[in-house]
Amino acid sequence: MSAIDFYIRVVKSLDEIEAPYMIVGAFAGLVFGVSRATFDVDILVDLQDDDFVKLSSKFPLPRYYADPEMMRNSVQLGIMFNIIDTEEGVKADLVPLTREPGYDVAFERRVRRTFSDTDGNAFDAWCAQPTDIVTGKLKAWKEGQSSKHPTDIYNMLVFSLSGFSDLKIDMDIVSKEAQNLGERTFNLWNELVARAQTEIQNRP
Numbered sequence: 001m002s003a004i005d006f007y008i009r010v011v012k013s014l015d016e017i018e019a020p021y022m023i024v025g026a027f028a029g030l031v032f033g034v035s036r037a038t039f040d041v042d043i044l045v046d047l048q049d050d051d052f053v054k055l056s057s058k059f060p061l062p063r064y065y066a067d068p069e070m071m072r073n074s075v076q077l078g079i080m081f082n083i084i085d086t087e088e089g090v091k092a093d094l095v096p097l098t099r100e101p102g103y104d105v106a107f108e109r110r111v112r113r114t115f116s117d118t119d120g121n122a123f124d125a126w127c128a129q130p131t132d133i134v135t136g137k138l139k140a141w142k143e144g145q146s147s148k149h150p151t152d153i154y155n156m157l158v159f160s161l162s163g164f165s166d167l168k169i170d171m172d173i174v175s176k177e178a179q180n181l182g183e184r185t186f187n188l189w190n191e192l193v194a195r196a197q198t199e200i201q202n203r204p
Helices: 003-016 025-032 051-057 068-077 101-108 130-144 148-161 171-180 183-201
Strands: 021-024 042-045 081-085 090-096 111-116 122-127
Touching: 003 021, 003 042, 003 090, 003 122, 021 025, 021 101, 021 130, 025 042, 025 111, 025 130, 025 148, 051 068, 068 081, 068 090, 101 130, 130 148, 130 171, 130 183, 148 183, 171 183
Parallel strands: 021 122, 042 090
Antiparallel strands: 021 042, 081 090, 111 122
């Protein structure tokens, strides 16, 4: 089982126990124009007290490590925690909403979308809206300067501006967020918008 397959299993388990979660990052962006071969599955969770045992029961010992008390303590402290498949040597990291309070609004407006697993099987999951995915990627770029984030943002812009999605990027919201992140991030955003608009205009 690959790490992506394991993440997807965790997502499906969260759905089965009806625990609040949201996929963010590049995997969420797949349904909004992101196109690359490798990506992480970033899962934000807002687990309630009875969710810890339910989730743990989906990944029982001895094969899995999913301790409910560890999960509970991590959520209370706002610390990322993981579920581990000891046989396959893969793990899924889950980020409690208490660690990322800035995502409260994004979490409230999360949307249901259909994804495909590595075998091509469709499944539905909760994910962030494209506006919030782009904003998150601008924040990540400011922190690490990784080139993957501008590429993802550019692809999402082309997808949105071309009218391929019923949920479009809110350009005003992202522009304000980019400006708040500083001059370099704001300039990057404006450059990506200009490039995307030029590509669409130059299409035959």
